Amino acid sequence: MNYELFKSIHNLSGYNHALDNSMVFITNNAIYMFALTLIILWIFGGKAMKRAVLYAGGTGVLALVVNVLIAHIYFEPRPFVTHHIQTLIPHAADSSFPSDHSTGAFSIAIAMWFRYKKIGIPMFILALLTGFSRIWAGLHYPFDVVGSLIVAIAVAYVIVKLSRLFDPLVNWIISIYDSIFSQRNKSNKSS
Template sequence: MNYELFKAINGLSHHSAILDSIMVFITEYSIYAYALFLLAMWLFGSTKGRQNALYAGFTGIAALIVNYLITKVYVEPRPFVEHTVHTLIPHAADASFPSDHTTGALAISIAILFRNKKLGWPLVIFGLLTGFSRIWVGHHYPIDVLGSIIVALVVGFLLFRFSNVLRPIVDLIVRIYESIVHKNKSTNHNL
């Protein structure tokens, strides 16, 4: 069933240059879009926005560590290794399960969603689209994306539930940053 669903989704590729270009763009650049989003939250957001950006960053990193540990226990070959697949872009023949791109995108999205629903839902949708694009371009099976969703949900929930453990670190980083920025603004204002 996993392979049949993969064929159905991946079979949509190579029929529309526009759709293929969109999926390739999402699959290659979504993680950079998330990084830029967190950077914008950090630079232009309030104290709460900076805290949320840090929580989201920590959640993404923790989820990717879980992915790494999973690949040390279970290795699933990529679809193009086991089958004849016409991928849209090349990729290393490393472990397929779970998808790092999808996990990172959704872990960040879920962390933001728990703290800000208005920002979180569009990010979750984009994270799911990232997972879909990974199947479209031929790099992952649907089960890899489902595994990523589960990892992101579990890690996102746990880090939100136990965010008080991270709170001193998050607060310290934000305080140091804001004191430096405030000090620089005061110095520039006095000149």
């Protein structure tokens, strides 16, 4: 069933250059779009937004650590290793399950959704496109993306439930940032 779903999506590729290029762009650059969004939100956001950015970034990192652990326990060959298919981009023949790109995207989006739904929803749509593009490009099975979503939900949920434990560290990081930039602003004004 996983392979049949994969074929139904991946077999759409190769017919339309604009669509293939869009999928390749998303699959290669979505993670940078998420990072840039978090940086912009951090720079222009207030303290609550900075907290949300730190939690989203931390959730993404922790979810990827979970992926590494899963890959050490369970190895799923990528579709192009097991089947004769043409990928849109080259990729190492490492473990397919779960998709790191999808996990990073979903975990950041879900973590942001917990705090700012208006930002989290567009991020989640981009995360869905990221997962879809990984299948379209021939790099992952659909269940790899579903597995990524499950990892992201689980990690984001745990982080939210344990946020009281992380709050002192998050507040400390923000206070260090604020003190550095308030000192810089004071010295710039006095010059």
